[in-house]
Amino acid sequence: MASTVLRTALRRRGEGPPHDRRPRRTPAGELEASVLAALWAAGAPQTPGQVQLSLGTGLARTTVTTLLTRLHDKGVVDRRRQGRGYAYFPGQDAHGLTARRMHGELDRDSDRETVLARFIAQLGPDDEHILRALLASDGR
Incomplete structure (x- = not known):
């Protein structure tokens, strides 16, 4: 029991055996900021695939799509139809x-x-x- 508690505590601190380490998740706020920065830098509406490429972080396109959808729901980005999907652009600077x-x-x-x-x-x-x-x- 004590060893399980110790392993759990070490894992939360990023310590312990390599097989116990889990990749640190990037907070959603940082990801949203990265997506917004990519949109501002592009200067033109971007599809989730284009944003994914410009981020170069290895994020799945579906993750980028989810982030863009959430930003749209919050009113931070706007979108327009492009093909079967959307192209997104910042709602403000x-x-x-x-x-x-x-x-x-x-x-x-x-x-x-x-x-x-x-x-x-x-x-x-x-x-x-x-x-x-x-x-x-x-x-x-």
Whole structure:
């Protein structure tokens, strides 16, 4: 029993005998970021097969298709029919996606005023200057 517990603990830490090691899974967020980077770099709509080739990571095409479908469901990428499948393209640039994530975090809390106040209080002088300039110019 103790040896089983030890093997399990070592395996989780990536240690132990080679036959006990399992490949580390890449977190979904990293894969999604890689897929988005490939779409932004392409500059044109891409099929899952094209994205798979540009990633060069050995991911199965079905995995890439699943990632693209999830990104589409989240509204991060758009798609259009191409043949029997879809070609995908980013719904916005990287800056727009970051802004979207910031809005999402803000929407998760019912006390927006406190969240914004704490966010502003934690800004560095350079970011505070940028924010003041943006607010003075009406955010444009």
